[in-house]
Amino acid sequence: MRNVRADLQNSSVRGFTLVELIAVMVILSIIATIGVGFVVRATESYQSTQTRALLVNTARQSIERMTRQLRGALPFSVRLTNADQCLQFMPIAAGGNYFNTVPDLQNLAQLTTTVPASPVSIDFGTARFVAIGAMSANEIYGSSPASLRGYLGYNAGSLQLASSQRWQRNSINKRFYLLDNAQAFCLVANELRFYGDINPQSANVNLAGNFDILARNVTATTPFVFVNGSANRNTQITLSLTFATGDESIHYTQGVFIRNVP
Numbered sequence: 001m002r003n004v005r006a007d008l009q010n011s012s013v014r015g016f017t018l019v020e021l022i023a024v025m026v027i028l029s030i031i032a033t034i035g036v037g038f039v040v041r042a043t044e045s046y047q048s049t050q051t052r053a054l055l056v057n058t059a060r061q062s063i064e065r066m067t068r069q070l071r072g073a074l075p076f077s078v079r080l081t082n083a084d085q086c087l088q089f090m091p092i093a094a095g096g097n098y099f100n101t102v103p104d105l106q107n108l109a110q111l112t113t114t115v116p117a118s119p120v121s122i123d124f125g126t127a128r129f130v131a132i133g134a135m136s137a138n139e140i141y142g143s144s145p146a147s148l149r150g151y152l153g154y155n156a157g158s159l160q161l162a163s164s165q166r167w168q169r170n171s172i173n174k175r176f177y178l179l180d181n182a183q184a185f186c187l188v189a190n191e192l193r194f195y196g197d198i199n200p201q202s203a204n205v206n207l208a209g210n211f212d213i214l215a216r217n218v219t220a221t222t223p224f225v226f227v228n229g230s231a232n233r234n235t236q237i238t239l240s241l242t243f244a245t246g247d248e249s250i251h252y253t254q255g256v257f258i259r260n261v262p
Helices: 002-011 018-071
Strands: 079-081 086-089 092-097 112-116 129-132 148-155 158-165 175-179 182-188 191-198 212-216 224-227 235-245 248-258
Touching: 018 086, 018 212, 018 235, 018 248, 086 224
Parallel strands: none
Antiparallel strands: 079 086, 086 182, 092 175, 112 158, 129 148, 129 175, 148 158, 182 191, 191 212, 224 235, 235 248
């Protein structure tokens, strides 16, 4: 019996000491801390990349929409309103050539409610106005614009005007433009907004009216700058906006040229 107990005692497995157990726990804690830190940093990096990608996408879509719509505007209809918060313009619905000359301040011909012109089809939106020979926004907007008249339709080879008109001047190339109601891009309370269907007789954009939000958290010192065109120079617009979300921000400066075909 003594030999059997001795063999069992010699073959028994010795357990961990308290010091060894503590050392193992400390090592595992260090490994876990390093691993968690790596996972957290990787997650934060992924979230930051996703946030910035979404921000860039929102900014690009907003700038591209503004650029696309502005390029379809009548060059001399561009103006700043609402203390330079808004960039207003009138989109072209269609265009063409008229015949002979129209009554203007030089020829002082009798006022007329028709403009003999080539057939026209509406390409975009709704044709509400006729513009001929405009050279400034003052001739387009207001209660008695010198280069704008209401449009009723095309009939018997002529543009039908809503009322009789004597124009400020004839177009160099005898071109007319059919325009829709005014539109505007506005920066209001850090929101980049689009307003449509604006009455061109209004001096400012009604900011409480219906609008589409293009982007939020947008800031700018001077969001819109434009250089008016001339008979032989295009209208140039500069958009300068900063888009932000969280700790991420991106600044865009975009130039837009509106081709002038007088």
